[in-house]
Amino acid sequence: MNATPARQLRPDAGADTHTISLNINGKQHELAVEPWTTLLDLLREHLDMTGTKKGCDHGQCGACTVLVNGTRINSCLSLAVMQDGAEVTTIEGLANGDDLHPMQAAFVEQDAFQCGYCTPGQICSAIGMIAEGKAQTRDEIREQMSGNLCRCGAYNNILAAIEQAIPACKGGLRE
Amino acid sequence: MTAYLGKAVSRVDGPLKVTGKALYAGEFGTADLCTGYVVNSSIAKGRILSIDTQAALSVPGVLDVITHENRPEIASYNENYTDMDAADGKHFRPLYNDRILFNMQPVALVVAESFEVARYAASLIRVDYEAEPHQADLYAQRSNAHKAPTPMPPDRGDADSAWANAPVKIEAEYHSPAEFHNPMEMHASTVIYSTDGKLTVHDKTQGVQNSAQFISNIFGLPDGDVRVVTPFVGGAFGSGLRPQYQLVLATMAALKLKRSVRLVLSREQMFSFGHRPETIQHFRLACDREGRLVSTIHEVIGETSSFEDFTEMVVVWSASLYQCPNLRLDYKLAPLDLYTPLDMRAPGAVLGMYALESAMDELAYAANIDPLEFRIRNFTDIDPASNKPYSSKELLECYRQGAERFGWSKRSQEPRSMRDGKQLVGWGMATGVWEAMQNPASAKAVINIDGSLVVSSATADIGTGTYTVMTQIAAEVFGLPLEQVTFKLGDSILPKAPLEGGSFTVSSVGSAVKQACETLQQQLLDQAKEEDQSPFSNLELDGVVFEDGEIYIKAAPSERVKIADLLKKGGTPSMEASATASPKKERDDYTTATHSAVFVEVKVDEDFGTIQVSRMVSAIAAGRVLSLKPGRNQILGGMVWGIGMAMQEEGMLDKDLARWMNHNIAEYHFPVNADVHDLDVIFVEEHDEVVNPLGAKGIGEIGIVGVAAAIANAVYHATGKRVRDLPITLDKVFE
Ligand code: FES
Ligand code: FES
Numbered sequence: 001m002n003a004t005p006a007r008q009l010r011p012d013a014g015a016d017t018h019t020i021s022l023n024i025n026g027k028q029h030e031l032a033v034e035p036w037t038t039l040l041d042l043l044r045e046h047l048d049m050t051g052t053k054k055g056c057d058h059g060q061c062g063a064c065t066v067l068v069n070g071t072r073i074n075s076c077l078s079l080a081v082m083q084d085g086a087e088v089t090t091i092e093g094l095a096n097g098d099d100l101h102p103m104q105a106a107f108v109e110q111d112a113f114q115c116g117y118c119t120p121g122q123i124c125s126a127i128g129m130i131a132e133g134k135a136q137t138r139d140e141i142r143e144q145m146s147g148n149l150c151r152c153g154a155y156n157n158i159l160a161a162i163e164q165a166i167p168a169c170k171g172g173l174r175e
Numbered sequence: 176m177t178a179y180l181g182k183a184v185s186r187v188d189g190p191l192k193v194t195g196k197a198l199y200a201g202e203f204g205t206a207d208l209c210t211g212y213v214v215n216s217s218i219a220k221g222r223i224l225s226i227d228t229q230a231a232l233s234v235p236g237v238l239d240v241i242t243h244e245n246r247p248e249i250a251s252y253n254e255n256y257t258d259m260d261a262a263d264g265k266h267f268r269p270l271y272n273d274r275i276l277f278n279m280q281p282v283a284l285v286v287a288e289s290f291e292v293a294r295y296a297a298s299l300i301r302v303d304y305e306a307e308p309h310q311a312d313l314y315a316q317r318s319n320a321h322k323a324p325t326p327m328p329p330d331r332g333d334a335d336s337a338w339a340n341a342p343v344k345i346e347a348e349y350h351s352p353a354e355f356h357n358p359m360e361m362h363a364s365t366v367i368y369s370t371d372g373k374l375t376v377h378d379k380t381q382g383v384q385n386s387a388q389f390i391s392n393i394f395g396l397p398d399g400d401v402r403v404v405t406p407f408v409g410g411a412f413g414s415g416l417r418p419q420y421q422l423v424l425a426t427m428a429a430l431k432l433k434r435s436v437r438l439v440l441s442r443e444q445m446f447s448f449g450h451r452p453e454t455i456q457h458f459r460l461a462c463d464r465e466g467r468l469v470s471t472i473h474e475v476i477g478e479t480s481s482f483e484d485f486t487e488m489v490v491v492w493s494a495s496l497y498q499c500p501n502l503r504l505d506y507k508l509a510p511l512d513l514y515t516p517l518d519m520r521a522p523g524a525v526l527g528m529y530a531l532e533s534a535m536d537e538l539a540y541a542a543n544i545d546p547l548e549f550r551i552r553n554f555t556d557i558d559p560a561s562n563k564p565y566s567s568k569e570l571l572e573c574y575r576q577g578a579e580r581f582g583w584s585k586r587s588q589e590p591r592s593m594r595d596g597k598q599l600v601g602w603g604m605a606t607g608v609w610e611a612m613q614n615p616a617s618a619k620a621v622i623n624i625d626g627s628l629v630v631s632s633a634t635a636d637i638g639t640g641t642y643t644v645m646t647q648i649a650a651e652v653f654g655l656p657l658e659q660v661t662f663k664l665g666d667s668i669l670p671k672a673p674l675e676g677g678s679f680t681v682s683s684v685g686s687a688v689k690q691a692c693e694t695l696q697q698q699l700l701d702q703a704k705e706e707d708q709s710p711f712s713n714l715e716l717d718g719v720v721f722e723d724g725e726i727y728i729k730a731a732p733s734e735r736v737k738i739a740d741l742l743k744k745g746g747t748p749s750m751e752a753s754a755t756a757s758p759k760k761e762r763d764d765y766t767t768a769t770h771s772a773v774f775v776e777v778k779v780d781e782d783f784g785t786i787q788v789s790r791m792v793s794a795i796a797a798g799r800v801l802s803l804k805p806g807r808n809q810i811l812g813g814m815v816w817g818i819g820m821a822m823q824e825e826g827m828l829d830k831d832l833a834r835w836m837n838h839n840i841a842e843y844h845f846p847v848n849a850d851v852h853d854l855d856v857i858f859v860e861e862h863d864e865v866v867n868p869l870g871a872k873g874i875g876e877i878g879i880v881g882v883a884a885a886i887a888n889a890v891y892h893a894t895g896k897r898v899r900d901l902p903i904t905l906d907k908v909f910e
Binding site: 034036037041044045048049050051052053054055056057058060061063090091092094095100104105107108109111113114115116117118119120123139141142143145146147148149150151152153154155156157158159 | 185186188189190191192193194195196197198199202204210289290291295357358359360361407408409410411412439441442637638639640804805807808809811812813814815816839840841845846847848849850851854
């Protein structure tokens with residue numbers, strides 16, 4: 001299929017690139033990527049999908065969390081070439097038009113953010129965590145959301161939003 | 176009667192933030208965009224002898240390497256580098272010459288077609304230096320400290336002899352390390368170069384007009400050639416009060432290459448500029464046998480750089496908060512070969528109040544008085560520093576409501592007297608205070624024939640809720656549904672606004688928004704009066720009501736006119752009004768401040784020494800809180816910051832290199848979700864007609880002030896150990 005090419009950013013890019021196919025938010029892409037490009041940089045720098053955030057580039061903050069085949073990962077720690085054939089869901093792929101995903105709606109209602117920069121990662125991480133099925137108590141949610149830093153300190157509201165959204169998210173990702 | 180003010184309204188920008196559509200400074204693009212990457216120095220002081228850029232330049236995709244040797248013309252005079260939050264002194268000029276003033280100083284900028292190429296090429300640059308000895312030890316520089324160039328409240332009485340002769344006294348020294356803002360969004364500037372040479376800059380800043388002026392001055396660009404547009408800021412906490420070097424470098428590259436440039440700092444580079452200064456505070460405090468303060472001596476040594484004098488309001492609170500007849504304050508700065516410190520959330524207050532409220536606790540114990548009771552005995556509603564009354568100070572009510580919610584009456588005074596199994600339980604408290612300021616600000620209001628109202632001002636929303644609260648104010652004044660009101664900010668061509676900081680945005684810009692809306696209403700009413708036999712002819716604004724796009728007479732609600740009809744008749748699709756709100760003269764007769772009472776429970780594991788802040792109640796008196804959701808969130812965030820300050824945050828300096836060792840957010844700790852437990856916020860009712868027409872004092876800072884002391888006091892109560900060196904880590908509790 002004829003999908004969007006990644007923005008060619010180097011004059012000699014062709015020499016080193018690998019072609020991978022990625023399904024991003026339900027859309028199939030055939031992409032020529034350099035071996036050193038992370039999934040995060042592919043999204044942000046090459047596909048202009050800046051909803052996924054970079055807060056450290058070192059796996060320390062969780063701002064770059066996306067769902068790969070339904071599992072939450074730090075996209076800054078994964079090279080794009082490693083994800084050939086994967087299904088990637090980012091913050092841009094959660095809502096249905098103007099109809100927010102229950103986790104997004106809960107974040108707005110509970111005021112679970114201030115600056116909003118950690119928020120896409122928090123939301124993707126929360127959805128991934130619920131799908132993992134491990135977080136049963138408030139303490140467990142806090143523990144398992146601790147890879148997602150929020151410098152604004154909106155943690156109590158993040159917890160409240162996740163608790164609110166759990167019933168609507170039980171089946172993992174909404175179809 | 177209020178439809179929106181004081182209500183819990185969801186953030187108007189919430190949907191953009193939860194869908195990833197909110198664009199931050201480093202996320203704007205254009206077809207010809209190229210990317211920069213900064214090379215930082217590896218020495219703290221000396222000269223650059225040479226920079227070898229050959230290898231970097233030969234990497235395919237690299238467009239240029241800019242250093243002090245080949246940069247375009249920039250201003251040399253110091254005054255061209257000043258800004259709205261500049262410290263006194265000789266401001267830092269990025270890539271100006273071969274001088275190195277601090278470690279991790281930017282020395283070169285690589286510009287390439289892609290981020291990855293720029294970053295790789297930056298690693299190939301070799302810099303040779305001639306190093307000079309540096310100084311990075313605050314204690315070693317203590318004797319070289321000079322008087323801080325900042326106004327101080329006058330001394331009172333004879334503090335030294337009053338202290339010497341007092342029956343109950345303490346003397347203690349408190350230390351707090353450098354802290355880094357570390358907003359989740361790293362500092363970034365995207366400079367969009369247009370063919371006519373004009374620049375549109377997306378800069379991470381708390382003041383778009385500050386950034387615009389700054390680069391106009393440095394590059395000698397005519398007014399109007401630079402427009403700074405920053406609709407969203409991913410946190411700042413003070414780091415965006417001064418323009419940072421990435422703005423200068425990105426602009427330099429755009430002008431040199433005549434191309435659009437994006438430059439995002441790495442997390443490591445977020446440790447290469449301003450921070451909360453390391454501070455040593457020496458306290459002597461004394462009271463009589465009834466627990467009334469008789470002497471306060473507060474002496475501070477703060478860190479500054481070799482080129483600027485960074486001052487903050489660190490000692491002033493000791494002069495104002497409590498009654499005390501004898502007072503001596505001292506504030507000195509010790510220059511180190513580090514970058515200049517920078518205002519960071521509740522600058523000064525957070526440090527000064529940590530020391531004051533720790534000392535108050537120590538003295539309460541020396542006098543054997545309950546720490547809360549001790550503070551109540553020293554309460555004053557006249558500011559002793561100025562002899563002016565507080566415009567309002569519901570602090571006693573904060574103490575009462577906070578203590579009741581917390582259950583303070585069940586506390587036993589003796590340290591190590593409360594426990595929960597293997598956990599030692601400690602209850603501590605502290606007072607918080609911050610100024611309630613107002614600065615001149617302007618706003619514009621436009622009402623359109625379709626019923627929409629657009630209000631604007633060049634302020635910022637750094638997560639503080641500015642979009643939401645300004646929308647609420649305008650909707651309230653105009654009696655419109657929130658959906659019909661839009662507030663615009665973060666664009667330097669909008670009406671003038673002060674920096675977004677100091678908790679004065681609602682007070683300053685909010686007052687301007689209200690005034691602009693009221694001015695517009697007056698214009699509409701005047702227009703209504705022009706009609707033949709207008710029923711409005713003898714009425715003033717207070718005689719009419721604006722509601723749902725209509726104006727009606729309060730005393731005769733059936734007499735009404737549609738705003739759209741007025742506009743139609745006037746033959747215009749819209750009508751606009753601007754206003755500038757300035758602080759009232761009356762404010763000069765008062766001291767205006769927000770206050771808080773913070774109550775903390777800690778649990779310290781007897782075997783392992785681990786410390787958990789299990790509960791915190793903060794009772795806040797901040798006048799009227801206009802927007803409840805973001806407002807409460809601000810206080811919660813402040814409390815979380817207080818936990819970080821008390822127990823985790825510490826810039827660790829390798830003094831031999833004058834370089835921050837833990838320059839990443841795995842090793843520079845701040846609270847994660849699991850560090851935060853039960854936090855409770857009480858907004859105490861407080862009426863204040865003096866502060867501004869809205870009665871709102873501002874709440875961005877007050878949430879953090881006092882928290883570190885309350886935690887330190889709780890740790891003492893739990894363990895019997897006074898840790899006077901932040902952060903309080905388990906090794907210090909059991910050493
Ligand atoms: S950017 Fe990936 S974890 Fe921080
Ligand atoms: S909302 Fe600002 S970092 Fe989480």
